[in-house]
Amino acid sequence: MMKKLIIVGSGIAGLTCAVECAAQGGSVVLVSPYVSERSQSVMAAGGINAALDTKGENDSILCHIEDTMRGGAYIADRKAVEGMCTAAPEIIKWLESLGTVFTRDEKGNIDLRAFGGQTHRRTAYAGASTGKQIVTALVRKVREYECRGLISRRLGMQFHSALINDGKCYGALFYNEKEYKTEALYADAVIMAVGGQNGLFGKTTGSLLCDGYAAGKLFYQGANLKNLEFIQYHPTTIETPQKRMLISEAARGEGGRLYYLNGDKRVYFMEEKYGERGNLMSRDIVSKCIYDAPSQVFLDISFLGKEKIKHKLNEVSDICDRYAGIDVLRESIPVYPSVHFFMGGLSVDRNHRTNIKHLYAVGECASMYHGANRLGGNSLLAAIYSGKSAALSAVNEPYEDRKPNFGTYISENERKISKTLSAESKFPAIYIKQELANIMNENLGITRTGDKIKKGIENIDYFLSISDRLNFDSSISPYQCYSLEGMIMLAKAVLMCAGERKETRGAHIRDDYPESRKELECSTVISYDEGNYKISFKEEV
Amino acid sequence: MVVKIKRQKNRDSKAYWQYFEYSGDVNTTVAAVLDFLNYSDDLYDIDGNYAPRIRWECSCLQKVCGACAMVINGKPSLACNTFLDKMKGKELVLEPLSKFPVVADLITDRSIIDNNLRQVQLYIGERDENDGGLYELQYTAAKCLKCGLCLEICPNYIKGDNFFGALFANDTFLTHSLSKNRKKELKREYTKHFSSGCSKALSCESICPTGISTLSSIFSMEHSKRK
Ligand SMILES: Cc1cc2nc3c(=O)[nH]c(=O)nc-3n(C[C@H](O)[C@H](O)[C@H](O)COP(=O)(O)OP(=O)(O)OC[C@H]3O[C@@H](n4cnc5c(N)ncnc54)[C@H](O)[C@@H]3O)c2cc1C
Ligand code: FES
Numbered sequence: 001m002m003k004k005l006i007i008v009g010s011g012i013a014g015l016t017c018a019v020e021c022a023a024q025g026g027s028v029v030l031v032s033p034y035v036s037e038r039s040q041s042v043m044a045a046g047g048i049n050a051a052l053d054t055k056g057e058n059d060s061i062l063c064h065i066e067d068t069m070r071g072g073a074y075i076a077d078r079k080a081v082e083g084m085c086t087a088a089p090e091i092i093k094w095l096e097s098l099g100t101v102f103t104r105d106e107k108g109n110i111d112l113r114a115f116g117g118q119t120h121r122r123t124a125y126a127g128a129s130t131g132k133q134i135v136t137a138l139v140r141k142v143r144e145y146e147c148r149g150l151i152s153r154r155l156g157m158q159f160h161s162a163l164i165n166d167g168k169c170y171g172a173l174f175y176n177e178k179e180y181k182t183e184a185l186y187a188d189a190v191i192m193a194v195g196g197q198n199g200l201f202g203k204t205t206g207s208l209l210c211d212g213y214a215a216g217k218l219f220y221q222g223a224n225l226k227n228l229e230f231i232q233y234h235p236t237t238i239e240t241p242q243k244r245m246l247i248s249e250a251a252r253g254e255g256g257r258l259y260y261l262n263g264d265k266r267v268y269f270m271e272e273k274y275g276e277r278g279n280l281m282s283r284d285i286v287s288k289c290i291y292d293a294p295s296q297v298f299l300d301i302s303f304l305g306k307e308k309i310k311h312k313l314n315e316v317s318d319i320c321d322r323y324a325g326i327d328v329l330r331e332s333i334p335v336y337p338s339v340h341f342f343m344g345g346l347s348v349d350r351n352h353r354t355n356i357k358h359l360y361a362v363g364e365c366a367s368m369y370h371g372a373n374r375l376g377g378n379s380l381l382a383a384i385y386s387g388k389s390a391a392l393s394a395v396n397e398p399y400e401d402r403k404p405n406f407g408t409y410i411s412e413n414e415r416k417i418s419k420t421l422s423a424e425s426k427f428p429a430i431y432i433k434q435e436l437a438n439i440m441n442e443n444l445g446i447t448r449t450g451d452k453i454k455k456g457i458e459n460i461d462y463f464l465s466i467s468d469r470l471n472f473d474s475s476i477s478p479y480q481c482y483s484l485e486g487m488i489m490l491a492k493a494v495l496m497c498a499g500e501r502k503e504t505r506g507a508h509i510r511d512d513y514p515e516s517r518k519e520l521e522c523s524t525v526i527s528y529d530e531g532n533y534k535i536s537f538k539e540e541v
Numbered sequence: 542m543v544v545k546i547k548r549q550k551n552r553d554s555k556a557y558w559q560y561f562e563y564s565g566d567v568n569t570t571v572a573a574v575l576d577f578l579n580y581s582d583d584l585y586d587i588d589g590n591y592a593p594r595i596r597w598e599c600s601c602l603q604k605v606c607g608a609c610a611m612v613i614n615g616k617p618s619l620a621c622n623t624f625l626d627k628m629k630g631k632e633l634v635l636e637p638l639s640k641f642p643v644v645a646d647l648i649t650d651r652s653i654i655d656n657n658l659r660q661v662q663l664y665i666g667e668r669d670e671n672d673g674g675l676y677e678l679q680y681t682a683a684k685c686l687k688c689g690l691c692l693e694i695c696p697n698y699i700k701g702d703n704f705f706g707a708l709f710a711n712d713t714f715l716t717h718s719l720s721k722n723r724k725k726e727l728k729r730e731y732t733k734h735f736s737s738g739c740s741k742a743l744s745c746e747s748i749c750p751t752g753i754s755t756l757s758s759i760f761s762m763e764h765s766k767r768k
Contacts, residue, residue, distance in 0.1 A: 035655055037687045038600045038608045097668050099719040101679050127680050132605065136683040140716065144664035155652055156644075178650060180551065207600045241569035242576075242602045242621060319603065322622075367549060426583055430594065475593030477645075 011039035013363025014193030015138035015389030022150040024395040040207035044131025047123035049377035050088035059120035072371020073506040077540035100243035117282030128315035163341035169359035181517035202437030205241040213483035216490030229498035235286035280360035287337035298332035351393035362386040372506020425471035543693030571623035596646035617693035669721040682715040693744035704738030707745035714758035
């Protein structure tokens with residue numbers, strides 16, 4: 001019998017997984033609130049890593065593996081990283097076969113650029129919109145399978161919870177925004193591809209659709225989470241009236257230089273400290289150095305010239321011009337680190353299975369390849385590789401015949417949601433989410449201390465203690481209301497993991513524990529059981 | 542500044558206008574104005590009456606996802622890419638796109654875009670390795686946000702009609718140029734759903750937030766016809 005799979009989220013990970021499931025003969029329902037064009041994946045500008053070695057620099061898969069392991073401070077699962085880096089060149093070929101138009105060099109080879117923390121030029125890119133170009137190609141491939149009846153897309157659907165019985169997942173419950181009602185979907189397996197946890201920090205460099213709710217809810221339902229304390233601050237973002245926007249690492253990859261002013265004199269502090277490649281150290285290091293700099297840090301790309309900027313960094317100059325009024329040909333860009341990527345997420349094995357049977361997680365919502373710090377260009381790769389790995393496993397696994405009855409569970413939750421819809425209260429969930437973001441930004445910054453983390457947990461506990469008694473504002477989407485509790489739980493789990501890791505490693509920098517500890521060269525796993533948060537450290541084997 | 546917003550609770554309810562006072566910075570975008578209003582403790586209209594929060598769609602806040610498409614002072618625009626200080630007049634008028642059904646306030650259901658592309662089976666099949674020197678055009682066409690602004694402004698696009706508009710023409714050009722074995726079918730659909738209905742008003746060109754040249758797509762498709 002044909003396996004039926006539900007994939008939640010249609011960014012690059014969800015799209016890839018759908019294509020691969022269909023290619024393996026599975027029947028897929030691809031569910032998301034909006035079309036893929038709205039997903040965060042379209043924002044990725046810089047590129048995707050693969051040791052293609054088109055630059056004659058003797059790059060190799062081995063070097064890619066070593067760079068990824070070192071960048072992640074040696075806590076990622078080496079075998080999983082080996083699998084991903086080995087598959088990378090084939091993945092680029094596959095994307096090309098789907099019609100992704102990668103930028104080519106003068107010899108006609110796929111061009112590669114330098115990215116942070118990498119020993120060789122290894123980042124393939126498609127102009128200044130790599131993620132968008134890949135999404136366009138994948139959407140088209142998904143459409144082909146839709147026409148052939150193997151994939152069906154459901155839009156307007158927000159995840160509510162998984163349908164779990166006795167440690168096994170049988171489907172998921174959604175809120176249908178177009179029909180204004182809940183809807184349960186059943187399948188042999190559910191694959192989560194819901195992206196990162198941006199929402200915990202309010203507005204980040206990424207998409208507002210990635211709020212972390214699904215991970216928080218699944219945690220509540222028994223799924224383990226991993227390495228939550230590792231949150232990447234991207235070193236170079238600029239302030240705009242809307243949010244802090246990313247200045248892609250490509251700007252430094254193409255030669256951009258960081259400096260601060262000492263009087264009139266420019267101090268190229270990264271080069272002084274780390275030599276020629278100083279501007280391209282891994283992100284955790286660059287962010288910390290900018291944070292420690294005595295005055296405002298600037299990024300200079302003006303000397304790269306009009307042509308290079310137009311062809312390779314158009315997106316950077318456009319953002320600066322449009323949203324910050326900066327002409328990058330004449331002025332340097334004032335930059336500061338900001339929350340950007342989540343190395344942690346749902347804990348999965350190498351086949352991307354969570355600890356709940358038949359529940360998978362792929363892409364940024366899963367934690368696997370990046371250890372304590374992700375290398376730029378590795379997350380698009382991980383999104384694709386994880387999507388493919390999960391598909392292979394999900395389509396070929398044996399499944400249960402029996403389907404438990406979820407009727408009571410569903411009607412109970414329907415009742416709760418309709419209560420929100422008819423609520424008279426003006427209490428805005430939006431407002432509490434803003435408070436949550438303030439707590440996280442205040443207590444879990446680039447550098448952390450035990451005291452601050454403790455304070456953060458106390459503040460979160462207050463909101464947790466009242467969250468089930470709140471009667472929300474019915475004028476916003478019920479999703480905005482019910483998602484609050486899952487997000488708060490996730491926030492608490494993040495803070496607890498950060499408190500428990502009493503060392504400095506990768507993106508987790510503790511002022512009170514500035515050294516790394518050999519015995520903590522392992523992952524943090526947190527689980528939830530009837531009100532108790534349990535943390536353990538686990539070495540990848 | 543007065544902000545006038547066309548409101549609608551849900552698909553079936555009646556639309557009405559509501560006025561708000563915006564007292565924040567003018568050196569900002571329409572998206573930031575909506576956030577400013579929504580992130581207040583309570584929301585009141587200009588007469589001091591309690592107002593439900595304003596619903597609108599957004600994701601990237603940097604004009605790459607197409608979520609925030611709406612009609613701003615009569616012009617189809619992206620809220621996150623429209624600056625207050627560049628607008629003339631003291632009033633800001635926000636309406637949902639008129640060619641798609643309203644879900645709530647400024648949110649519309651644009652799924653017809655996807656449905657149309659599926660209906661005509663817009664996919665490559667086997668990829669043609671030779672890009673025919675069209676790299677730049679392919680690259681730009683692939684940036685289409687599917688935001689619907691080109692359909693909103695097009696005098697020929699009527700919802701539910703047989704004419705699928707500029708975004709369809711551009712996507713068809715892209716798919717056609719990349720395909721080795723489906724060129725014929727794609728060209729047939731192009732004629733049926735685009736070239737027979739386009740009056741070349743080309744309002745779609747200037748409105749496109751990613752600068753896709755529909756004229757170039759038309760030219761390439763017409764040219765390939767004769768091949
Ligand atoms: C500005 C920026 C630039 C970047 N540049 C690069 C780069 O150059 N190279 C690189 O490798 N990485 C880059 N990244 C990181 C990379 O973009 C992401 O890690 C990657 O795109 C994640 O893909 P995904 O498919 O896992 O998630 P996403 O693309 O975030 O997709 C998540 C999907 O889940 C859906 N979803 C979310 N919540 C729910 C819910 N409750 N119910 C239903 N659906 C839900 C969303 O709507 C969406 O469809 C960048 C990130 C940002 C923010
Ligand atoms: S929010 Fe993405 S284009 Fe405006």
